[in-house]
Every structure is written in C-alpha cells, then in structure tokens.
Amino acid sequence: MTILQIVEIVVGVAMIVFGILAINTKKLINSVIFLSVISMLAVVSFMLMRAPDVAITEAVIGSGLVTAIFVFTLYTTKKAGEKI
Amino acid sequence: MKQVVSILLVLAVGFFIFSALYFPNQGDSAFDSYGEVDLDERVSSSFIDKNVTGENDEVVFGESANLEDGSANYVTSVIVNYRSFDTLGEVTVLFISAFGVGLLLSGRRKKQAFAHQPNFILKYGARLVFGIMVIFGVYMFSHGHLAPGGGFPGGAIIAAALLLLYLADNDFRAKMKAFKVTEGIAGSIYVILGLLAIVIGGYFLMNFLPTGIVGTIFSAGLIPIIYVLIGLKVGSEIAGIVDSFLTVEVEK
Numbered sequence: 001m002t003i004l005q006i007v008e009i010v011v012g013v014a015m016i017v018f019g020i021l022a023i024n025t026k027k028l029i030n031s032v033i034f035l036s037v038i039s040m041l042a043v044v045s046f047m048l049m050r051a052p053d054v055a056i057t058e059a060v061i062g063s064g065l066v067t068a069i070f071v072f073t074l075y076t077t078k079k080a081g082e083k084i
Numbered sequence: 085m086k087q088v089v090s091i092l093l094v095l096a097v098g099f100f101i102f103s104a105l106y107f108p109n110q111g112d113s114a115f116d117s118y119g120e121v122d123l124d125e126r127v128s129s130s131f132i133d134k135n136v137t138g139e140n141d142e143v144v145f146g147e148s149a150n151l152e153d154g155s156a157n158y159v160t161s162v163i164v165n166y167r168s169f170d171t172l173g174e175v176t177v178l179f180i181s182a183f184g185v186g187l188l189l190s191g192r193r194k195k196q197a198f199a200h201q202p203n204f205i206l207k208y209g210a211r212l213v214f215g216i217m218v219i220f221g222v223y224m225f226s227h228g229h230l231a232p233g234g235g236f237p238g239g240a241i242i243a244a245a246l247l248l249l250y251l252a253d254n255d256f257r258a259k260m261k262a263f264k265v266t267e268g269i270a271g272s273i274y275v276i277l278g279l280l281a282i283v284i285g286g287y288f289l290m291n292f293l294p295t296g297i298v299g300t301i302f303s304a305g306l307i308p309i310i311y312v313l314i315g316l317k318v319g320s321e322i323a324g325i326v327d328s329f330l331t332v333e334v335e336k
Binding site for chain 1: 086087090091094157159196224232233234236237240241243244247251322325326329330332
C-alpha cells in the first residue's frame with residue numbers, strides 16, 4: 001500500500017464523517033460549512049485520481065459559488081422571518 | 085437511530101462499489117477489474133491517438149501537425165470537438181436554469197444591504213483582486229486546449245470575481261443588461277458556427293478550420309473560439325444568478 005492510497009482512504013473517510021456531521025448538526029449555517037469542506041476534500045480526491053479539469057471546476061463551483069449562494073439565501077430568509 | 089441507519093447505508097454502498105471495482109471477476113461482471121482493461125479495444129484510445137477518421141502516426145507534443153484535432157489536452161478534444169453537440173446541450177441546460185432563476189426573481193430590484201460596513205482596505209483590495217481573477221478566468225478559457233481548465237471553470241471564476249465585488253462594496257451593482265446581451269450573442273454564435281460547419285464540412289459543429297502544430301496557442305482550429313464563447317456565456321449566466329440572489333425586490 002503506497003502513501004497515496006493511504007491519503008486517498010483518509011480523505012474518503014473524512015468526507016463520509018463530514019457528510020454525517022452535515023446531516024446531524026443543529027444550525028443550518030454549520031451544515032453549509034460542512035458541505036463546503038466536503039467539496040474541498042473532493043478536490044483533493046479528484047487530484048489523486050488524476051482529473052485536474054474536474055478538480056478545478058469543483059473548486060470554483062462546489063466550494064466557492066454554491067457556498068456563497070447558500071449562505072446568502074440563509075441570510076435573506078432569516079431576515080424575512082424576523083419581520084413576521 | 086438515524087446515525088446508525090445512515091452509517092449502515094454508507095457501509096452497504098461502499099461494499100458494493102468496492103466489490104465491483106477491486107475484487108476479481110467471477111464470470112460476467114459489469115466492470116473489468118481495476119487496471120486490467122485493454123485500452124486498444126475501447127473507443128477512448130482512438131480519441132487519444134486522434135485517429136477516429138483514419139490512421140495516424142503517434143502524436144508527439146510540439147511536432148505533429150495538421151491532425152484531425154489539434155488539441156493537446158485530450159479532455160478538451162473530446163468535450164469540444166468529438167462530443168461538441170453534448171456541450172451545446174449542457175450550455176442549454178445552464179441557460180434554462182439561469183432563465184428560471186431570472187423568471188422567479190424578476191422585477192425592479194435593489195442591492196441587499198449587509199449588516200457590516202466594509203472598510204477602505206477591503207473595498208479597494210477587492211478591486212485589485214477582481215482584476216487578477218478576471219485575467220485568470222480569461223487565461224483559463226483561452227488556454228483550454230493546452231492546459232487543464234476550459235470554458236466552464238473560466239466563466240465560473242469570472243462570476244466569482246464579480247461576487248467578490250458584491251461582497252466588498254455595498255453600493256456596487258453590475259450592469260445586468262450588458263451581461264444578458266453578451267450571453268445571447270455568445271450562444272447564437274455557437275449555434276451559427278455549428279450551422280456553418282454543416283455548409284462547409286457536412287457535419288454539425290465539425291472542426292473546419294486548419295489545425296496547426298500540437299501544443300502551440302493557435303493549434304486547435306475551432307476549439308479555442310468555441311471555448312471563449314462558452315466562457316463568456318457561462319460567466320454572464322452565473323453572474324446573472326449571483327446578482328438575482330444578492331438583491332432584494334423593491335417594495336412598492
């Protein structure tokens with residue numbers, strides 16, 4: 001077993017753990033942050049599988065834009081709820 | 085209870101994936117075991133050797149000239165040349181989702197006021213980083229045929245640069261009309277190039293321009309042109325979505 005395979009298994013197990021944390025956490029904002037962490041680990045995993053094109057796209061969209069849009073949607077809905 | 089069920093589900097799915105990929109095959113399985121595939125039997129080897137229409141010699145970086153597809157990055161040569169019609173469909177899916185967001189969040193809108201007031205350094209530092217990010221995005225989609233990257237991540241990087249300006253400046257609001265015009269023109273030119281290829285070569289979206297030496301910047305015929313169009317289209321679409329999400333409707 002080479003060192004790359006060990007890193008691959010560690011990254012995969014960490015992704016599963018963060019996925020379960022994202023489901024179980026109480027605050028929605030923490031859930032969004034855990035999803036962003038899963039995307040970052042997926043980038044590492046794609047690089048280990050030698051797919052740099054997919055890794056670049058995942059880094060930009062998965063952990064950048066989608067997280068920002070989730071956070072701002074949460075922010076907006078919370079503000080509208082407070083008025084009522 | 086919920087945790088136990090979810091962990092059991094993950095273990096079951098993991099067992100099936102591992103047993104399909106890594107254990108030796110018993111009889112007729114759906115997959116060959118990992119690392120034992122004969123690539124010469126697969127269609128992908130003719131995409132890599134660039135000999136779908138005929139026999140080629142070995143492709144050498146920086147020497148081979150006038151191949152049927154001159155892209156050095158063969159992911160790009162599959163996405164934009166051999167399977168370009170799929171990419172047109174993909175761009176259409178993204179257009180429909182941007183159209184749906186625009187339809188739901190339409191009307192007169194103003195910038196959402198954040199709780200924090202950005203200070204001087206954040207405001208002007210973001211403008212500096214904005215320029216660098218836009219240049220990196222343009223590099224990404226103009227060098228898609230040479231290096232990893234391409235139109236989709238390039239456009240997304242440009243949209244992320246715009247998101248940065250939205251976050252760092254409370255008064256900033258992009259001119260959305262220009263983005264919509266850019267998106268429409270880029271999408272139309274993509275389809276027009278495809279129709280032009282029917283007239284010249286006989287197939288939709290055929291690579292009808294001459295391809296130069298593999299590895300130089302003017303090397304892949306139609307691929308850089310189409311990737312620049314896709315980059316502009318994706319960038320303006322995602323910028324439109326970001327603008328819709330970061331504004332609120334004006335109350336009458």
